Amino acid sequence: MSDFSEELARPMTKDDQVKMSVLSGTGMHFPWLQSYVETVVIGGKKKKDFAQTTSACLNFIQEALLKHQWQRAAEYMHSYFQTLEDSDGYKRHAAPEIIWKLGSEILFYHPKSNVETFNTFADRMKNIGVMNYLKISLQHALYLLHHGMLEDANRNLSQAETWRYGEKSSSQEVLINLVQAYKGLLQYYNWSTKKKELSKFDKEDYAYGTATRSMVNRSWKTSVNLGALIKIPGVWDPFVKSYIEMLEFYGDQDAAREVLTNYAYDEKFPSNPNAHIYLYNFLKRKKAPRAKLLSVLKILYRIVPSHKLMLEFHTLLRKSEKEEHHKLALEVVFGVLDFAGCTKNITAWTYLSKYLRQTLMGNHLVWVQEQWNSRKNWWPSFHFSYYWAKRDWKDDTALACEKAFVAGILLGKGCRYFQYISKQDHEVLRKKIKQMKKSVKKYSIVNPGL
Numbered sequence: 165m166s167d168f169s170e171e172l173a174r175p176m177t178k179d180d181q182v183k184m185s186v187l188s189g190t191g192m193h194f195p196w197l198q199s200y201v202e203t204v205v206i207g208g209k210k211k212k213d214f215a216q217t218t219s220a221c222l223n224f225i226q227e228a229l230l231k232h233q234w235q236r237a238a239e240y241m242h243s244y245f246q247t248l249e250d251s252d253g254y255k256r257h258a259a260p261e262i263i264w265k266l267g268s269e270i271l272f273y274h275p276k277s278n279v280e281t282f283n284t285f286a287d288r289m290k291n292i293g294v295m296n297y298l299k300i301s302l303q304h305a306l307y308l309l310h311h312g313m314l315e316d317a318n319r320n321l322s323q324a325e326t327w328r329y330g331e332k333s334s335s336q337e338v339l340i341n342l343v344q345a346y347k348g349l350l351q352y353y354n355w356s357t358k359k360k361e362l363s364k365f366d367k368e369d370y371a372y373g374t375a376t377r378s379m380v381n382r383s384w385k386t387s388v389n390l391g392a393l394i395k396i397p398g399v400w401d402p403f404v405k406s407y408i409e410m411l412e413f414y415g416d417q418d419a420a421r422e423v424l425t426n427y428a429y430d431e432k433f434p435s436n437p438n439a440h441i442y443l444y445n446f447l448k449r450k451k452a453p454r455a456k457l458l459s460v461l462k463i464l465y466r467i468v469p470s471h472k473l474m475l476e477f478h479t480l481l482r483k484s485e486k487e488e489h490h491k492l493a494l495e496v497v498f499g500v501l502d503f504a505g506c507t508k509n510i511t512a513w514t515y516l517s518k519y520l521r522q523t524l525m526g527n528h529l530v531w532v533q534e535q536w537n538s539r540k541n542w543w544p545s546f547h548f549s550y551y552w553a554k555r556d557w558k559d560d561t562a563l564a565c566e567k568a569f570v571a572g573i574l575l576g577k578g579c580r581y582f583q584y585i586s587k588q589d590h591e592v593l594r595k596k597i598k599q600m601k602k603s604v605k606k607y608s609i610v611n612p613g614l
Contacts, residue, residue: 218247218255225266234274241267248292260293264300272307279311294329298339301327305346314350321347341396345403348390352406359413394423397432404442420446428460440464441473454480458489465496470503475511482519491531494523498535507547508559513566520573524607532609536574544575553584561593569600576610577601 221244228237244266247259267285271277286304290297301324308317324343329336390407394400404427411420424446428439444460461477468474474496481493497516500506523531536543548571556564568585575582586601 218244218250222262229266229269232273234270237266237270238274241270260289261296261299264289264293264296268303268307279308279313282307297327297329298324298336298343302339302343302346305343309350314353318347318350321350341393341398345390345393345400348393348403349406352390352410355410356406391423394427397430397434399434399436399438400427401436401438401442404439408442408446417450421450428463435467437464437467437471440467441471444473454483458484465499469496469499470506474500475515478515478519490523491528494519494531494535498539501547502539508563510560510563510566513563513570517566517569517573520570521603521607524573524609529609532573536609540574544579547571548575548579548581550580550584553581557585557588561590565593565596565600569604572600572604573608574610576608577604578610 221240224240225237225244228234228240241263245263247255248263250256250259264286267289268282271282271285283304286300286307290300293300301320305317305320305324308314308320321343325340325347390403390410394404394407404423408420408423411417411423424439424443427433427436428443433439440460440463444457444464447456447460458477458480461473461480464471465474465477478493478496478500481489481496484490497512497519500509500512501516506512520532547567553564553568556567564585568582571579572582572586577583577586582604586597588597590597
């Protein structure tokens with residue numbers, strides 16, 4: 165194995181130029197790449213058994229990558245390229261994809277790598293492994309985006325969009341859809357940028373405003389392929405959001421509503437909570453009837469009962485005139501607090517404490533008991549332990565008071581959480597704690613009236 169590290173650093177000679185070696189502006193040099201590419205392309209066959217060497221090199225490369233030893237990994241790549249000539253057809257067929265994944269990882273982090281080097285490597289690998297052309301093109305475009313080279317990324321995606329190899333397979337179709345999707349996002353970004361420019365220009369600068377508005381409209385026309393793309397069953401969240409923003413900007417509310425409704429309710433699409441969130445937010449912006457908002461959030465509740473919109477759902481249910489909605493409102497806020505990520509949510513505890521009082525004052529003790537029966541074996545230790553009482557009082561006294569009231573209602577005044585908080589002497593909260601003790605004595609579902 166040659167000293168690859170020295171080869172990386174040395175400047176390119178005239179002989180290297182004749183050999184059409186891969187070169188970057190920083191002096192990274194890969195003469196071995198072109199020689200192996202030419203061997204494969206012309207069909208040259210070397211009847212050597214590389215199995216042991218390539219297998220060992222692959223292990224060394226993987227170890228180097230795990231340790232972030234990019235130079236060492238690059239050195240072992242020198243020998244691993246031999247796998248492109250392996251006599252084993254299966255290994256030879258799999259080699260281009262493996263080399264691309266390893267090589268692109270090395271070039272992304274190697275201290276002497278740059279965009280030009282990566283571009284050359286990607287272009288060479290596209291020609292070696294045609295079956296990986298679309299994958300490499302997509303990842304190449306994402307690399308360019310990472311470096312802020314939007315026009316180059318768009319050009320790369322445009323080339324990939326028209327690429328075909330043999331009969332169009334289902335796997336090719338999926339990748340082409342992804343290529344078109346990212347191209348659409350680039351077009352959206354261009355449109356969004358021009359829109360921002362349009363909003364900033366001085367109204368007196370009519371010529372500039374007219375020109376920018378024309379560019380915005382042109383960008384919109386080239387981005388309508390997003391509309392066709394998101395009709396294909398799948399999860400297209402960022403593309404849907406971009407397309408809806410554009411539709412709303414041009415005043416096509418009906419089209420936006422149709423897109424979001426199909427995205428949320430079409431059975432061909434996978435279950436996706438974001439689809440219902442986007443639809444709800446759109447309907448809310450358009451001041452849709454409460455019944456419509458509730459129907460959307462009810463589905464989201466079944467999918468993600470801990471979502472932050474559930475508190476909004478709870479509020480809407482309480483405003484309804486239907487008793488079944490009032491009962492569901494209690495279930496919803498209890499459900500939010502079932503999740504560890506919501507245990508410190510003071511809004512949820514405030515809603516629960518107020519609604520518990522309101523529900524019990526409305527003579528709906530059964531509703532509370534129904535919710536508590538499924539939780540009484542685990543909520544006390546989950547929410548209302550002595551440890552949490554001390555911790556909550558130290559971190560957030562307002563939260564501790566809301567929780568203490570709920571604990572007293574559900575577990576009675578003998579609950580350790582309630583006892584600890586109710587005995588605290590706090591100048592500001594003294595009146596609130598006194599009122600809390602009276603309410604617990606009156607409304608607790610444990611030995612009520614004692």
